Structure formats: C-alpha cells, structure tokens
Amino acid sequence: MQPLANITPLKPAGAIEVRNVGQIFKTTTQDVVALEDVSLDVKPGRFVVLVGPSGCGKSTLLMMMAGLRQQTSGTITISGAPIPEPDPNRVGVVFQEASLFPWLTAEENVEFPLALRGVTKSDRRARAQDALKLVGLDGFGKRHPHELSGGMKQRVSIARGLVQDPPVLLMDEPFAALDEQTRMTMGDELLRIWTATGKTVVFVTHSLTEAVYLADEVIVMSPRPGRIVDHLQVSLPRPRTYDMLSGDAFGSLRDRIWRHIRKSA
Amino acid sequence: MSAATIRRLIVIGLIALWEILPRAGFIPELFLPSLSSTLAAGWNEAGEYAPALAVTLYEVAISMTFACGGGILLGAVVGSLPRPRILIMPMVSSLYAVPLVILYPVFTVWLGIGSESKIAFASIYGFLPTMLATAAGIQTIDPQLLLAARSMGATLSQRLVRVIIPAAIPTVLSGLRVGGALVIVGVVVSEMLISSAGIGYLISRYRTILDSPHVFAGVLLVLAMAIAFNAAIKWIERKAAIWQTGTHAGQTAVEEIAPAALQPVT
Numbered sequence: 001m002q003p004l005a006n007i008t009p010l011k012p013a014g015a016i017e018v019r020n021v022g023q024i025f026k027t028t029t030q031d032v033v034a035l036e037d038v039s040l041d042v043k044p045g046r047f048v049v050l051v052g053p054s055g056c057g058k059s060t061l062l063m064m065m066a067g068l069r070q071q072t073s074g075t076i077t078i079s080g081a082p083i084p085e086p087d088p089n090r091v092g093v094v095f096q097e098a099s100l101f102p103w104l105t106a107e108e109n110v111e112f113p114l115a116l117r118g119v120t121k122s123d124r125r126a127r128a129q130d131a132l133k134l135v136g137l138d139g140f141g142k143r144h145p146h147e148l149s150g151g152m153k154q155r156v157s158i159a160r161g162l163v164q165d166p167p168v169l170l171m172d173e174p175f176a177a178l179d180e181q182t183r184m185t186m187g188d189e190l191l192r193i194w195t196a197t198g199k200t201v202v203f204v205t206h207s208l209t210e211a212v213y214l215a216d217e218v219i220v221m222s223p224r225p226g227r228i229v230d231h232l233q234v235s236l237p238r239p240r241t242y243d244m245l246s247g248d249a250f251g252s253l254r255d256r257i258w259r260h261i262r263k264s265a
Numbered sequence: 266m267s268a269a270t271i272r273r274l275i276v277i278g279l280i281a282l283w284e285i286l287p288r289a290g291f292i293p294e295l296f297l298p299s300l301s302s303t304l305a306a307g308w309n310e311a312g313e314y315a316p317a318l319a320v321t322l323y324e325v326a327i328s329m330t331f332a333c334g335g336g337i338l339l340g341a342v343v344g345s346l347p348r349p350r351i352l353i354m355p356m357v358s359s360l361y362a363v364p365l366v367i368l369y370p371v372f373t374v375w376l377g378i379g380s381e382s383k384i385a386f387a388s389i390y391g392f393l394p395t396m397l398a399t400a401a402g403i404q405t406i407d408p409q410l411l412l413a414a415r416s417m418g419a420t421l422s423q424r425l426v427r428v429i430i431p432a433a434i435p436t437v438l439s440g441l442r443v444g445g446a447l448v449i450v451g452v453v454v455s456e457m458l459i460s461s462a463g464i465g466y467l468i469s470r471y472r473t474i475l476d477s478p479h480v481f482a483g484v485l486l487v488l489a490m491a492i493a494f495n496a497a498i499k500w501i502e503r504k505a506a507i508w509q510t511g512t513h514a515g516q517t518a519v520e521e522i523a524p525a526a527l528q529p530v531t
Contacts, residue, residue: 113417
C-alpha cells in the first residue's frame with residue numbers, strides 16, 4: 001500500500017507557515033528586494049514579535065500574512081491554507097492608528113466587518129458588545145473616535161480585529177503613536193486579552209522593550225533585502241510584570257536584539 | 266456675552282445705521298438710501314421685481330445643478346483615477362486662474378442674451394471650485410482607512426459606499442459652498458453686463474438713471490438669496506453631520522448651526 005505522502009496533514013487553526021518568501025518592489029528605475037527567502041513557523045496560540053530597523057520589510061511581511069499584498073515568490077499559509085486575499089474569518093488586523101472610521105461610533109466601527117457580510121443588526125450589536133467588553137470598553141460603544149483617548153481607540157481597533165473571532169491577530173505597530181505610559185498599559189491589556197482568547201498574535205514593533213516584554217518569540221530582521229537574522233525564545237515567566245524590565249534576563253535579550261539592529265542600521 | 270449674541274448685535278447695529286445715517290443727513294440719499302425708502306421702493310415696484318427674481322432664481326437653480334452635479338461627478342473621477350488626473354488637473358488649475366468673465370461676451374454671441382448664456386457662464390464659474398474640492402476630498406482620504414476596510418474584506422463597491430463617500434463629504438460640502446456662491450455671483454454679474462431680465466439687469470438699469478432706492482432694493486434681494494443659499498448649505502451640513510461627527514468639518518458644522526441666526530455671507 002502506498003503511503004499517503006502527498007496529502008498535507010491538516011494544520012490546526014491559527015498556525016502560520018511562511019516558506020521561502022520573497023518580495024520585490026518594481027519601480028520605474030530599479031527593482032527593490034524588500035524581502036529575501038524568509039521562512040518562519042508560528043505555532044497556534046503563540047505571541048510572536050517582529051522587530052527590525054525601518055525598511056526591513058516587517059510590515060510588508062505582515063501585510064502578506066493578512067492577504068493585503070501578494071509575495072513575489074514562496075508561500076504563506078494561515079491555518080493550513082494560502083491567503084490570496086484578506087479573510088477576516090481567519091485573520092484580524094490592527095493598524096497603527098487613525099484606522100477607525102471617524103464618522104462611525106465605536107460600536108459601529110467594531111460592527112463594520114460584520115456589516116460588510118450582511119449580519120443582522122441585532123446580531124451585530126450583540127457581538128460588538130462582547131468584543132468591546134473583552135477589550136475593557138463596556139459602555140463606550142456610543143462614542144465617536146474623537147471622543148476617545150489614543151489608548152481607547154486602539155482598544156476599539158483590537159475589538160474590531162477580534163469581532164469575527166479569527167484564530168490569528170496581526171498587529172502593525174499598534175501602540176507606536178501612544179505615549180509611554182499608555183503604551184505600557186496597553187501592552188498589559190493586550191497580554192490579558194491574548195491570554196483570555198488564546199489567539200495567535202504576530203506583532204510588529206520598533207520598540208525592543210515592548211518586543212521582549214510581550215513576546216514568546218522575537219524575530220529580528222535586517223533591512224534591504226529583508227531577512228531573518230535571529231529568532232529568540234523569550235522564556236521569561238508569565239504573567240509578565242514591570243519588575244522584569246530591570247532584570248538581567250530581560251536586559252540580555254534586549255541587548256542581543258540591539259546588537260543585530262545596530263549592525264544593520 | 267456669547268459670540269452669537271455679539272454677532273446678532275453687530276448685524277442689528279448695521280441695519281440701524283443703514284436707517285439712521287441717511288435720514289440724519291450724514292450720507293446723501295444718492296449714495297445710500299435709507300433702509301425704509303429702499304424697502305418702499307422695492308415694495309412699490311413689486312410687479313417688476315417679482316418676475317425678475319423668478320428669472321434669476323431659475324437661472325441660479327439650473328446653473329447650480331450643472332455646476333454642482335458636474336463638479337462632483339468629474340471631481341470624483343479625477344480624484345480617484347490617476348490617469349485622468351494627470352491629463353485634466355493642470356488644465357483645470359490654469360483655467361481657475363483665468364478671469365472667466367471674459368468668456369461671457371462670447372457666450373452671448375453663441376447663445377443670445379437670454380437665460381442660456383447666463384446659465385452657461387454661471388455653470389462654468391461654479392463648476393471649477395466644486396470639482397477641485399471633490400477631487401481633493403477624494404484624493405486626501407487617509408489610505409489607512411481604505412487599507413483597514415480591505416483587511417476586513419470590503420469589496421470595491423463597499424469601499425466606495427462605506428468609506429470613500431462618507432470620508433469625502435466634508436470637503437465636497439465646502440466645495441459646494443464656494444461653487445454655489447460663485448453660481449449666484451455668475452448669474453447676477455452676467456445679468457448686469459448684457460441682459461434683458463433678472464435682478465442684475467434691474468440693478469444695472471436703475472443705476473443708469475441714478476435711482477438709488479431701486480438699486481438697493483435689488484441689492485437686498487441678491488443678499489437675501491445668498492443668505493438663503495448659505496442656510497441651505499448649513500442644513501445639508503447638519504444632516505451630513507449626523508453621520509459625520511468626528512471629522513473637523515462635522516464638528517464645526519455643529520458649532521455653527523447652534524446659533525442659527527443671521528450671519529454674514531462669505
């Protein structure tokens with residue numbers, strides 16, 4: 001009997017597989033290699049952070065995982081299937097800022113992806129309420145974005161990314177525009193939400209402290225062409241606390257990332 | 266005292282001065298007839314002013330439709346597609362700097378001195394700012410909003426209806442405000458230049474016989490028309506503000522509407 005060699009084993013929901021992915025931007029004068037031969041496995045439920053200097057293609061990689069951009073070569077699968085176009089049932093995306101629709105209330109913003117799919121009004125409202133409660137914004141649904149603080153806006157964005165309960169949440173520098181204190185609080189909040197939901201999170205950031213504080217694994221990338229230069233396991237215990245920031249384990253991890261980035265920047 | 270109250274007091278003060286200064290003899294009637302004699306002149310010749318107003322309103326309404334409809338339509342195309350933008354925008358921008366009134370005599374040669382030439386002139390006059398504002402409104406939509414909508418699986422038509430149109434509305438409305446005001450200017454000016462009917466024609470005719478009260482009666486009617494137009498735009502802005510709160514245009518609209526009183530026409 002032939003072994004069933006060519007049947008792909010079923011990947012569990014939330015697994016991300018990046019295989020030999022390349023991305024070339026064609027401009028009129030020259031071709032720019034944004035990413036070269038990037039391979040990466042993210043197991044379900046892991047919190048993975050991508051760091052690297054500007055222009056290392058980390059956001060590009062995230063956009064490809066979201067189906068918002070197609071790679072020039074290689075394959076990307078989410079929960080075992082390729083992602084040729086955005087699929088909010090499999091992947092939720094949270095952007096840096098200002099991606100809430102200013103003319104909609106917080107709950108209408110969260111309902112937006114459901115409204116696109118013709119979910120009934122009452123069903124939509126109920127699910128938006130649940131999502132807002134999850135991110136700690138119970139009772140703020142009727143406010144418009146300009147009536148919310150920066151941190152609250154990002155909570156709404158997270159609620160919007162989670163409202164269809166996708167197994168994967170991709171976050172593109174979600175806290176970059178926030179002040180230091182809000183940023184720390186939001187980091188803790190995100191970890192709480194992540195623990196409560198068990199999502200796979202891929203998180204892009206510039207901040208080394210944020211990277212080590214949040215991550216199970218940190219992926220360090222180099223610029224032009226974007227490549228993975230290091231893949232660190234962060235074995236600090238959870239829940240993470242503020243005290244760990246000044247510990248030796250934390251410091252040595254951050255130093256290791258910094259040395260990579262300094263070399264390429 | 267709130268800004269609105271002060272504003273109202275200034276308007277009332279100006280109206281009072283309009284009555285008092287000519288009556289007290291500080292200003293000759295020829296330069297500025299008193300408000301009461303202006304109103305009396307207008308009232309006594311109502312049989313002449315009413316049909317003239319009807320003609321002017323008719324011309325304004327048709328020109329407004331062409332200017333705003335065409336401006337929004339072409340502005341949307343130019344704002345969203347790069348190729349037409351490269352072709353058309355430089356031409357439109359240069360055209361904007363031309364004093365378009367030089368075209369009016371040409372229009373009267375083509376279309377006669379009736380309403381058609383006024384409509385043609387005022388339509389083009391009001392079309393340009395509406396189109397430019399619409400194009401800018403669509404071009405300056407935050408690409409992050411469109412990316413977010415796409416990440417949630419929005420199709421092209423869903424992005425148009427749910428993101429592009431609501432995001433462009435404040436800019437388009439400000440374009441309508443300028444374009445509509447220019448339509449009124451265009452109609453009245455062309456009536457004053459070469460014409461046989463309309464408020465502008467009456468103003469110009471009474472001026473030649475130095476009948477100031479009748480001139481000012483016409484001026485008052487044009488003023489009333491502009492104020493009514495402004496009120497209409499504010500009404501639309503308020504309707505739009507219901508789903509536009511959050512943008513700056515929406516907010517200022519709400520602030521301005523609250524003291525919905527007489528306001529100077531800009």
